Amino acid sequence: MKKKRRQIEGFELWLTLLGGLVLLFILAPLLNMLLHSSPASLSEALHDREVTDSIWLTLTTSMGATMVMAVGAIPLAYVLARRQFKLKRLVQGLIDLPVVIPHSAAGIAILGIISRQSLPGQAAGWLGFDLVGHPAGIMVAMAFVSLPFLINAARDGFAEVPERLEHAAQNLGAKPRQVFFRITLPLAWRSILSGLIMMFARGMSEFGAVVIIAYHPMITPILIYERFGAFGLSYARPVAVIFVGVCLLFFVLLRMLVKERSRYVRS
Amino acid sequence: MLEVKNLSVHLGDFALRDINIKVEKGEYFVLAGPSGSGKSILLESIAGIYRHQCSGTVHLDGADISHEPLRQRRIGLVFQDNTLFPHLTVRRNIEFSLRLNINNDRDVKSKLSELSGRFLLDDLLHRSVTTLSGGEIQRVLLARTLASDPKIILLDEPLTGVDSLQKDLLKRHLRALHRSGLTILHVTHDFDEAYSLADRMAVMHQGRLLHTAAPEAMLSRPADKFIARFCGHKNFFQAQAFNGERLVLENKIELKLKNDLLRQSLVSTLIDARKINYSKLKPSTGDNIFEGKILDVFRSPLGQELLIDIGIPISVIIDESLSHPSSQQIDKAVWIEIPQEAVKLINRV
Structure with a gap:
């Protein structure tokens, strides 16, 4: 018996070791990048208007894309969680499509529907701007590649809300709208917020699709790429470190918000 | 309403x-x-x-x-x-x-x-x-x-x-x-x-x-039978009556009784498990005595409950103060006597 127990411990040690290696694989490049950046170079990058503007642009476009898309994505997620319909699997597959296709290819595809010849492009033209090379175009590209994160998380969140609770609310006399806003949405809120954060974070880090839609104005991932191409590693690195820091900060802050929220819901 | x-x-x-x-x-x-x-x-x-x-x-x-x-x-x-x-x-x-x-x-x-x-x-x-x-x-x-x-x-x-x-x-x-x-x-x-x-x-x-x-x-x-079981009756049987004095339970067990309902040919029968007499030795006299084998024995709030196979499974509840069989006696042969007052006949609807 004792021997058997020791064997399991040994096996668990192996699992931990292998898992640890994977964690190291994620951490090592980031730490290496941080350790190779001097405080002076970081401070210089922080005071570089081009850098701060690009970070600001990245944050706002990604946030904007997330908020605008949430208006339709959350209802879609609800329908996917609750209703059975023909071709549902096809729709699910379609939603995951942006994750599996190369993002440069996604960029090319999006370009086709927002260029000046397209309907949305013409509509933007009447309003006096061109979607290509515009923050609105960047938002479209970001939204395209990051939407699955929101839809899938929200769908799972809705699916976890027992349908019984909705029936109970209806039985008490609640209209569908009241059931959705007062029962289902508050109960699925944690997953939806999680999805919003993931979509926002994924949008911020997008390069491939955005670079095809809008090289300028420059979002930070493109700025890093440009500095690396034009001036080399030592110029690109501080921007990269600062941007990773900003992403992490937002990620952690928003995660904490979700946790606070859920604690509030429970108590 | x-x-x-x-x-x-x-x-x-x-x-x-x-x-x-x-x-x-x-x-x-x-x-x-x-x-x-x-x-x-x-x-x-x-x-x-x-x-x-x-x-x-x-x-x-x-x-x-x-x-x-x-x-x-x-x-x-x-x-x-x-x-x-x-x-x-x-x-x-x-x-x-x-x-x-x-x-x-x-x-x-x-x-x-x-x-x-x-x-x-x-x-x-x-x-x-x-x-x-x-x-x-x-x-x-x-x-x-x-x-x-x-x-x-x-x-x-x-x-x-x-x-x-x-x-x-x-x-x-x-x-x-x-x-x-x-x-x-x-x-x-x-x-x-x-x-x-x-x-x-x-x-x-x-x-x-x-x-x-x-x-x-x-x-x-x-x-x-289903409703009887659900209501908690232990012994409910479909039965056929003959000549106003014999009752055959589930086509297998014959009882001799005196009851007006025995003039009908088909009746339902409830047998009160607490009124059945139980013995390890064969009783010397009396009607409606059956030999059976103990299938199961367990404690119930009313006493000790035995499930005995006499051709049909029948439940018997005995007072715990009696010397009762232990679980080692499963499959042992025992005798039961079903007295007239234990049997209740119900008109089949």
Whole structure:
């Protein structure tokens, strides 16, 4: 018996070791990048208007894309969680499509529907701007590649809300709208917020699709790429470190918000 | 009041078939049956959840509500599982229901305090519903359901998962609701629960309604073997009578009796397990003595219960003060005597 127990411990040690290696694989490049950046170079990058503007642009476009898309994505997620319909699997597959296709290819595809010849492009033209090379175009590209994160998380969140609770609310006399806003949405809120954060974070880090839609104005991932191409590693690195820091900060802050929220819901 | 006619529901492999129920105004009607008999689905169908999978009609106060959505039926359903909204406190749960029906804040407040007083919830109002006990959950569910001002309430196993002290309290609440004139349709798997609450009851099995009767009649004159078992009768047999003096149980065991009902050819027979005489040695004299083998032996509140195979399995309850067989005696040969007074004959309907 004792021997058997020791064997399991040994096996668990192996699992931990292998898992640890994977964690190291994620951490090592980031730490290496941080350790190779001097405080002076970081401070210089922080005071570089081009850098701060690009970070600001990245944050706002990604946030904007997330908020605008949430208006339709959350209802879609609800329908996917609750209703059975023909071709549902096809729709699910379609939603995951942006994750599996190369993002440069996604960029090319999006370009086709927002260029000046397209309907949305013409509509933007009447309003006096061109979607290509515009923050609105960047938002479209970001939204395209990051939407699955929101839809899938929200769908799972809705699916976890027992349908019984909705029936109970209806039985008490609640209209569908009241059931959705007062029962289902508050109960699925944690997953939806999680999805919003993931979509926002994924949008911020997008390069491939955005670079095809809008090289300028420059979002930070493109700025890093440009500095690396034009001036080399030592110029690109501080921007990269600062941007990773900003992403992490937002990620952690928003995660904490979700946790606070859920604690509030429970108590 | 509530009238269900020819209701059938098909849900995957399970089907409710041709259900007919009539519950009178102010009546306490209990639907009893084992798990899986379709009681919950029936209640939910009446409440309107499966209205797209249903055929047949549901009338409430004379109006056909078969096609009305859940929220318009005015049938308050207390689900079997806890359907309190977990993100709301006890107070907010009840208010959720009140505010859907009352606009005026003062009326909401006074109705809330009335309900909370009635179901002893004053100390619980501020609590999160995730911290309540089984009995407390049921009381809040009852209060929340009544807050929606239903014409009838449907209770799905309201006493299951509730400890016995809370159970008594809940039963008192239910009887008080009944006395106040509320019409109640209550579903349970527990015969004693049905017996202690119902004006009338029906037994369900495998998606069908078997029999409807007053609880006393259900118990004293069970309509068939399933209902007899469900009511707790140990020994119920179909029997054939001959010449006014012989009775053959299940075509196997012959008893000699004197009973007027023996003139009929087919009767149902209840044999009181406590009145059967049991012996390890063969009795020297007497009628209706059978040799059998012990199949099972266990303790019951009435004594020691033996299941004995005398050609048909028959239960015998013996006083614990008697020298009783231990489990080593399973398969041992024993004798029983079935006296005249242990046998009750029921006219087959």
